[in-house]
Amino acid sequence: MATASDLPHPEREALELSTVLFALSDPDRLEMVRQLRDGAMDAANCNALDPEIPKSTKSHLMKVLREAGVIRNEPNGRRRTLTLRRDDLDARFPGLLDAVLGGLDSGQGSR
């Protein structure tokens, strides 16, 4: 049974290129993706990052990424865990995530 803590996530087959590109087109969302590259993150920790960004803004960043299918935001006990949907993105858009993360590494994603 779905509960209030089960946020909707699009299926792999429903991911759309333009929507994914839009989700990645913001420096703050790109930074969130970069931080999730190396593994899952507690959503509360994500909120603790960069104190200059209001928590409500971070919640919205997470929502855009989740609804585009870039990340998962799932309950984990009484906490929530964020993960990058690398397998789904690689299956649908081969090479895209690596190209974006590579562009970030070379410092091209800065504001």
Place this chain on the structure above:
Amino acid sequence: MATASDLPHPEREALELSTVLFALSDPDRLEMVRQLRDGAMDAANCNALDPEIPKSTKSHLMKVLREAGVIRNEPNGRRRTLTLRRDDLDARFPGLLDAVLGGLDSGQGSR
């Protein structure tokens, strides 16, 4: 001397990942990029494509792509020619354009 027909284009070094991703995040702009993949296009021909899109909207699509550094829009006699900045994009964000075009080819970019 710059004339009114010389539209500004960002230098290769000034291209930003998030801006390029935003320019590519719209289905109509993606379609324009797809059509430029195989070679230059007369801007007037571009305007003739898809009569359902108003000419003013197409001009704006071209402007967003040009200002992001995705395409060039340059005078050619009394006409204007659109070209994809593949060399610049490949140099700055290796693999990105191919991944996006590949995603389009597999029909994932549709609205």
